[in-house]
Amino acid sequence: EVQLVETGGGLIQPGGSLRLSCAASGFTVSSDYMSWVRQAPGKGLEWISVVYSGGSTYHVDSVKGRFTISRDTSKNMLYLQMNSLRAEDTAVYYCAKGGMDVWGKGTTVTVSS
Amino acid sequence: DVVMTQSPLSLPVTLGQPASISCRSSQSLVHSDGNTYLSWFQQRPGQSPRRLIYKVSNRDSGVPDRFSGSESGTDFTLKISRVEAEDVGVYYCMQGTHWPRTFGQGTKVEIK
Numbered sequence: 699e700v701q702l703v704e705t706g707g708g709l710i711q712p713g714g715s716l717r718l719s720c721a722a723s724g725f726t727v728s729s730d731y732m733s734w735v736r737q738a739p740g741k742g743l744e745w746i747s748v749v750y751s752g753g754s755t756y757h758v759d760s761v762k763g764r765f766t767i768s769r770d771t772s773k774n775m776l777y778l779q780m781n782s783l784r785a786e787d788t789a790v791y792y793c794a795k796g797g798m799d800v801w802g803k804g805t806t807v808t809v810s811s
Numbered sequence: 812d813v814v815m816t817q818s819p820l821s822l823p824v825t826l827g828q829p830a831s832i833s834c835r836s837s838q839s840l841v842h843s844d845g846n847t848y849l850s851w852f853q854q855r856p857g858q859s860p861r862r863l864i865y866k867v868s869n870r871d872s873g874v875p876d877r878f879s880g881s882e883s884g885t886d887f888t889l890k891i892s893r894v895e896a897e898d899v900g901v902y903y904c905m906q907g908t909h910w911p912r913t914f915g916q917g918t919k920v921e922i923k
Contacts, residue, residue: 743903745912758911801859
């Protein structure tokens, strides 16, 4: 069964850093592009980052320079390193496979003092 | 960035009746490979999004055939032929042709 499980969320102060992880099973993370999508409380979906099967990455402007997506094919894991966190980064963060046919349950990040 | 505009944003429906959600893109979603990458997602209360439709009109595995997708140029439509109680939730369109991927604002479907 193809599955994604996100971990690493929590309460963090503004300006802090956090690394989210996404464990994949049933497929290899390098076989398709992998994305992070977030959803602020009561709001819609916002795609933020992708790592292509070839390894190159792309980030939306609102997180560019602060967030970094990466993967570890030996562990079959996807990551999102988040630095210089702001209150507006508060959201549930989902990882998703390829054309978003598979999503994890999400992990909650709260940025607050 | 491509702007995806959904309407209506709220859709009260009667059980057993049809429902329709529209999504308009600010530019063509026809990819250089000839495909149109427009997807529809359902997000039930308290759950992760679930893809229902990909490439405009293809249903994902396990999606009931009461869900259908269509297009007319840059206008896309998700139709539910007969709404059931389990269809309550928020529906999003998303374009997968251009980077960054962009979603519509969401349409909340509720039972009257």
